[in-house]
Amino acid sequence: MKPKIYSVDDVYGITRDLPRNYVGREAVDEKLRSDLNRGKHLVIYGSSKQGKTCLRKHCIEDDDQLVVQCSNKWELKDIHTAILKRAGYEITVSEKEAISGTKKIRAKIRGKIPGLGGGSRG
Structure with a gap:
């Protein structure tokens, strides 16, 4: 099967979707998923451009989240x-x-x- 070729604009830049260059971090992703299954509210916080939104989008389906920008x-x-x-x-x-x-x-x-x-x- 021929690999799909993406343009630079497809990979880098601002997007509302999970970026194509997102690299999953198994330990972090699994920790978040494990904590989500505890039945408690979670707050993902940190300074700007640290990957909070990408982590959330990677691990949580859109219908299973409520996002509030504080x-x-x-x-x-x-x-x-x-x-x-x-x-x-x-x-x-x-x-x-x-x-x-x-x-x-x-x-x-x-x-x-x-x-x-x-x-x-x-």
Whole structure:
């Protein structure tokens, strides 16, 4: 069988797909796959251009991942909100301040929550 010939542009440059020049690293790939099977959330982080996106695309099917691009200025609540929004939930938060100065926060989430049906209020 004749090998397929790729142009330089096919191999190098910016792409949304896994690049053709990606080299799998068995120990790293298997560690990620093993950790994914633990049933816990995973965070892949690191400085720019280190291969995080390629590793994720190589090891995880598109339908099995939820990707949230975070900012280093975010607080935990911002991360939680981004995750829920990315998962398809509509989030409404209202805050009221009483005369005494205490604050009451009310949140409403709309979306499919397994086991709860159409939504939840807190």
